[in-house]
Every structure is written in C-alpha cells, then in structure tokens.
Amino acid sequence: MAGKLNAKIPEGPLELKWKRHKDALRPVSPANRARMHIIVVGTGLAGASAAAALGEQGYRVNVFCMSDSPRRAHSVSAQGGINAAKNYRNDNDSVHRLFLDTLKGGDYRSREANVYRLAEVSNGIIDHCVALGVPFARDYGGYLDNRSFGGSLVSRTFYARGQTGQQLLIAAYAALSRQVAAGTVTVHCRQQMMDLVVEDGKARGIITRDMVTGNIDHYPAHAVVLATGGYGNVYYLSTNAMNSNGSALVQCWKKGAFFANPGFVQIHPTCIPVHGDHQSKLTLMSESLRNDARIWVPGNPEDVRALREGKKKPSQVAETERDYYLERRYPSYGNLVPRDVASRAAKERCDAGLGVSKTGRAVLLDFSDALAKKGRQELEMKYGNLFQMYEKITGEDPWSEPMQIYPAMHYTMGGLWVDYNLMTTVDGLFAIGEANFSDHGANRLGASALMQGLADGFFILPYTLPGYLAGKVGEPCPDVASEVFREARSAVVQRITALSALQGTVPVDHFHRKLGGLLWEHAGIERSAGGLASVLPEIDQLEASFLKEAGIPGSDKTVNQELEKAIHLQDYLTLSRLMTTDALHREESCGSHFRTESQTAEGEALRNDSRFQYVAAWEYGGERETPVLHTEPLVFENIQVTDRKYR
Numbered sequence: 001m002a003g004k005l006n007a008k009i010p011e012g013p014l015e016l017k018w019k020r021h022k023d024a025l026r027p028v029s030p031a032n033r034a035r036m037h038i039i040v041v042g043t044g045l046a047g048a049s050a051a052a053a054l055g056e057q058g059y060r061v062n063v064f065c066m067s068d069s070p071r072r073a074h075s076v077s078a079q080g081g082i083n084a085a086k087n088y089r090n091d092n093d094s095v096h097r098l099f100l101d102t103l104k105g106g107d108y109r110s111r112e113a114n115v116y117r118l119a120e121v122s123n124g125i126i127d128h129c130v131a132l133g134v135p136f137a138r139d140y141g142g143y144l145d146n147r148s149f150g151g152s153l154v155s156r157t158f159y160a161r162g163q164t165g166q167q168l169l170i171a172a173y174a175a176l177s178r179q180v181a182a183g184t185v186t187v188h189c190r191q192q193m194m195d196l197v198v199e200d201g202k203a204r205g206i207i208t209r210d211m212v213t214g215n216i217d218h219y220p221a222h223a224v225v226l227a228t229g230g231y232g233n234v235y236y237l238s239t240n241a242m243n244s245n246g247s248a249l250v251q252c253w254k255k256g257a258f259f260a261n262p263g264f265v266q267i268h269p270t271c272i273p274v275h276g277d278h279q280s281k282l283t284l285m286s287e288s289l290r291n292d293a294r295i296w297v298p299g300n301p302e303d304v305r306a307l308r309e310g311k312k313k314p315s316q317v318a319e320t321e322r323d324y325y326l327e328r329r330y331p332s333y334g335n336l337v338p339r340d341v342a343s344r345a346a347k348e349r350c351d352a353g354l355g356v357s358k359t360g361r362a363v364l365l366d367f368s369d370a371l372a373k374k375g376r377q378e379l380e381m382k383y384g385n386l387f388q389m390y391e392k393i394t395g396e397d398p399w400s401e402p403m404q405i406y407p408a409m410h411y412t413m414g415g416l417w418v419d420y421n422l423m424t425t426v427d428g429l430f431a432i433g434e435a436n437f438s439d440h441g442a443n444r445l446g447a448s449a450l451m452q453g454l455a456d457g458f459f460i461l462p463y464t465l466p467g468y469l470a471g472k473v474g475e476p477c478p479d480v481a482s483e484v485f486r487e488a489r490s491a492v493v494q495r496i497t498a499l500s501a502l503q504g505t506v507p508v509d510h511f512h513r514k515l516g517g518l519l520w521e522h523a524g525i526e527r528s529a530g531g532l533a534s535v536l537p538e539i540d541q542l543e544a545s546f547l548k549e550a551g552i553p554g555s556d557k558t559v560n561q562e563l564e565k566a567i568h569l570q571d572y573l574t575l576s577r578l579m580t581t582d583a584l585h586r587e588e589s590c591g592s593h594f595r596t597e598s599q600t601a602e603g604e605a606l607r608n609d610s611r612f613q614y615v616a617a618w619e620y621g622g623e624r625e626t627p628v629l630h631t632e633p634l635v636f637e638n639i640q641v642t643d644r645k646y647r
Helices: 014-024 045-057 095-105 112-131 164-182 247-254 287-291 301-308 325-329 339-354 368-374 376-394 448-472 482-499 506-521 527-547 561-585
Strands: 035-039 060-064 185-188 191-199 202-210 216-220 223-226 266-270 294-298 361-367 403-412 429-430 613-619 628-633
Touching: 014 112, 035 045, 035 112, 035 202, 045 060, 045 185, 045 448, 095 112, 164 185, 164 448, 191 216, 191 247, 191 482, 191 561, 202 361, 202 482, 216 482, 223 247, 223 361, 223 448, 247 561, 266 287, 266 339, 266 506, 287 376, 294 325, 294 339, 301 339, 325 339, 339 361, 339 403, 361 613, 368 376, 429 448, 482 561, 506 527, 506 561, 527 561
Parallel strands: 035 060, 035 223, 060 185, 223 429
Antiparallel strands: 191 202, 202 216, 266 403, 294 361, 361 403, 613 628
C-alpha cells in the first residue's frame, strides 16, 4: 500500500463539524464570481442542482449532457422516494438515527463525518424541493406523507405519485432553467466528455465530442465538477439507461483521480427477471413495493415444478406451503431488510431450486394480503403506475397474481475518491452524486441516492467549491491554445480514429454482453478468490478479440452509436480490471461485497475490521499495469461498530 489519504475532516464534535467548516470557508465576492468559470459534466440530480446553485451565486457555468436535453440516467421506475430525518410520524426518527442506519446499512465502510453531514442536511432537501414545486404525497390533513424503506424501522422516505426521481429532477431543472434564462448557465447537449485536461496536477478543462457532428472541442474552466453517475452498465444488463456509462470516471482516473472501492456495487432485489438472451435493459420495480408486498417462494418442490410448467398459478399454492423466507430469517425487519441482504436471500432460495420462473431465477412479490387489508384504491394511489408498467412488460396482471422479481445490477457505491470538500486527488476536480465513492459504504439504503445527489448539489458543493475558488481570484481562465489542451485534444482524435478503423464483422454489444456475463457470474452477488482471479485473463482475451473482430460502420463525423458503444466498452474493460482487482484484494465480506470465503454459519457477510476497515483508493498505474493501492483508515469515534444483524 502506497500510503494513507487525507480526507480533510474538520476537528471538533460530530454535530458541529459541518457548521464550523462552513464558517471557515472563504466566500468569493459577487463581483468576482462572474469572472470565474465552472464546468459541470452531467445533468442528473447532482449535476443539475449543482449547476443551478452555482449559477444562482453568479458563477459562469457550462453544463454538459449526452442527451437532447438535460436528464438523469437511472431507472425510469425509481419511484421509491427520498430519505429525510423529519420524524413526521413521531416514531423516534432523528438525524442521529438516519446517521446510524446509513452507517450500519453500508456495513461500516463509510466516513462518520460525511454520513452525519448527509443526515444533517437531509431535512433541508425536502423543504427546498417543496419550495421548487415537487408534488410530494400528502395525507388527508395536507401534511407530507412518508413510508418505510429497506434497512430502517422508521418512516422517513418522502415520495411523489409517479416517479419520485423524475419529479425531483423536474424541480432541479426548473432551478437550472432559471439560471439559463439569467445567462449564468449554458447547457451543451449531445456532448460527451472524452478527457480531462490536467496541468501541473490541476484540472484545467475538458475535451468533448459532439455526438451529432463528431467535432472534437475543448472547454477551459477554473474548476471541473464531475456528476456523470455510476458505472453499473459495465454489467451490460442493469436498471440504468443504456447511455449511462463510466467513461468520464475512467478518463479522470487515468489523469490522476484515485478510484475508491470500485468493487462496491449494488444489486437491487426487486427487478423484473431477465427474459431473453438478447435483452439489453432491465426494469426496476421500486423497492417501495416491499412496504406492502410479501416475498415468498414455494416450500414444496412439486409446487415449484407446477409453477414453472404453467400447471399452477401462485395464488393456488396453499398458504401452508409458502416460505416467506425474509420474514422467517429476519423477523425484526422482515421484507424491509437492506437490498444486499434481500438480494442474497433471493439468490440462495433460487440456488436451492425454489425459483418460480421457467429459468428458475425469480421469487414472488405478493400483494394479496395488502389488497385484503387496504383495498385496491389505496394501493393504486401508491403504486398504480408500477403495476401498469409490470403488466405491459410481462403480460401478467399483478392485481390477480404476484409479481416475479429477481436481483439486478443497479447502483455503484464505488467512484472517484473525494475529501470532505468533495474534491478528488486532482486539484480543482470535484465529483458529486454517484460519481464519487459516496457516503453509503459497502451498500446503499434505498431512497438515499436521491438524498445524496441533491445534498451534494444544493447543500455541500455550493459551499466547498467557492472555498476552493476563493484562492483562485484573479487567475485567468486557462488558455485552450496551450500545449496541454492541444495534446489532450490530439490524444482524443487519435483514439477516435483508431476505433473508427476497426473493420471486423462483430458488433460491439457482443463483447459488452460477454463482459457483463463474466462480471455478473464472478463479481456480482457473490464473489470468490478463484472466480475473481479467473476473470482477469478472460478480460484480456475479450479485449484482444474486440480489437481484432469488432467492426465500426459509418463515420466518426456524424451520429454513430456503434462508435459510442466502442468508446464505452474500452473504458468498461479498463474498469472491469480495476473492479476485479479491488474485489480480489478485499478478503472479507461487507455489504454488497460478499466473498464466499468470508461468511458466518448463518450465511451472512463476515467483515474483517482488523484488516479492511478502510477506504481502498486506487491510483492509475499505467495501461494494463497493476494499480497502486492507497488507503484511508475509517475511524469511528462516535458510534460502536457492531455486527450487522437484521434478525
């Protein structure tokens, strides 16, 4: 290990760290802000909110997105909600309890100070979003409604009818559009970031490719903010939008930004199962369904066989023959155990031969009890759009028969390492939202991604980034005619030219699908030393096959989706090596990282705090060279680290 990292966590009591830190940060005068240029790459919740907040302050902000207009890349059905510790139900919730639940949910692999700050600002997010017009659900008295979510015994998840994520995004875009109209923010659509420009260890700007014309361009800035989301699509099949990718993360890593905990990826338990060999996208059924549905598989193999053959419907399985396995194994939390626990439990039941689909890879999400107790009208108000979507995709009516679900790739907790100010190891490069290694640790509690994205964008970065810029007042914007910009642009042109010259006959998706299958099998829900070690040479072979056999039709001077896929696949191959190296290095189980060699007698994750209670941050070591490990010890001064139990 090369050394330890300085997270720049403020001194003092946990409850006062953020307040005192904000007070110590230097502001930039309004007169100077208009002279300072900021680049924000990505327009999800984190990127849109950050650009809106910085534009509101008067900075000159350039925002880049890959789509025709700003949007997010996570699942369209991410309806579940957003967490906040408001204690509206008077059920003993608090900032401290949200802090504890988040640390425990992440298996104690995140920073105390960051997690507490996230819990602390969460209440302000709800108030701010209400002011922006988010139509949160309300009860009959007009109060904001909320509900429980996995990993918590209290109700703290606020939601909107329809897709909560989409409603929050509309609000963030309203704030962003206001700044566009004011002239402080400029949005660049259909632009893909190809490289980070670094000079003397400082971020100076980015190189982009116009996805319509193919033009390679450069943009300078005093600071760059990366808000490009995660890298879940390395698995090929995931709940993310198909254009979501990890290319910007990889390029920043190659330019000096350490990559933290890349092996920490989240498998979501309530996804519509894979239904074909050529499927390119998975659809998420919101975790919020677990509030009212019960999860089970038949306990009798004969019933399993009958269901698979279509000779029996789930509703015809006798109650006494149903195994409500989450309620049985985890009586305290039941169906509301965290995602990693629920996903592994589903896989274990299916591996035992009790999966109910034709493929044997599905369990049942049953609403019959909730329908009897609450009635269809109440459930339609909560989940009606999800039921409609499920029926359209599967052709089955979830009102009469249980949904079929199975775990799928969803969110990545790994990302660029950042300090308390959200700055990476590259001076002036900030990473926010899912693009950083987050406040979630080894597993994310449901409804906390929206919370982190908006917290970073609206409530943290608008303080810490100006604190950085205060020391840059008077510095001119970098010169795009400089040698460092010319070299970066030239390298991108060479890369595009090389990929465009591939004249094979095999489409890029063929190789991406193979890569995803390798990772899902050996670096998915379960990992083992032997399986992980076997992946690395196979990745090398796959890359060699790609460069020899892939064909890129068309021109690089126009819209070319095959070229875009090739760019992303190259970066995924690089990233998959890093993920596998990290997972192989971490000889313990924690959260979503489950090593079969490290489990309790009950089959639960077994941590090794004496060896691995740290953030693993990897420095780029060169093309196909072993990356260099740096560590940030995780010190817990305000809580007691305990075994993670949900029984």
